[in-house]
Every structure is written in C-alpha cells, then in structure tokens.
Amino acid sequence: MHELAHAEAHDMQQRRGEDYKESGWWDEEVEVFAFEHELMAKLGGESYEVYVNEQLEQFLAKYNDSGVATTGATIPQLTDDDRIEDVFGPSLSEWERKIRKTAVWFDVVYRMFDRKYGEHSQRDKRGFTKLVYDLNRKDREIEN
C-alpha cells in the first residue's frame, strides 16, 4: 500500500519540483504515512481511536520541544503497546508486530505535531520522518 501510494504520486507527477530531494520527497513520504494512518483508523475503528488518543495525551505531556527535537531524543515512545494486537488481531510474526507498532507510533507523533503546531505541523512531520529514516539507515550501516 505504502509503495503503491508513492507510485501513484509518481504517476500523477506530484511534488516533482526542483526541491524534490530536500523537501518534496519528504512531503510525499508524510502524505503516504497519513494515508496509511487513515486506513489503520478505518480498520481499527473505535478501539484504535481510544488507544491512539490515550497515547496522544501521554505524548503531549512528555514531549519537550525545546530545540532538541531534531535529535529525536525527546520523541516519546508508545506504552502498553500489546493493545495494538487487541485492536487489529494477533500479528503473524514478530516482524509484523514491530511494523505495526512503528506505524501506530508515527500516527501518534503526527497527531501530536498537529495538536502542537496546527497548520505548521508539516515541517515537524517532515523533520521527524527524515530523522527516523536517517537513524534506520545508520543502524543498517552498523549492522552490515
């Protein structure tokens, strides 16, 4: 789904301007995640909203954005994440469990930015998404 949404964006020639690598690519990434989150909310229904909203309130209480957000150090983590399994049914692998958790985490973080920064939240969603991708890349480089 995620990659199909990218393919569609490519097909429609969206966000392929001069700044594509610096910001257009990341704006597209944020849009694709937002699409994923919509699907998750539809699939998870009421119990998903309840879980995500509880987490959102905790994130808002814990999040400290005093200039260090770009290090990722202050982005809160999900608690009680076994409940994701109750919402969507049991994962079929440890890998699926991990992917689900990351997807829900992204959803809560994006909602947190929406609540905190309103119309300016795109900047932080883009920065956060880029940061997570960069950190994953570094992890992989260390593993290899």
Ligand SMILES: [Zn+2]
């Ligand atoms: Zn992507």
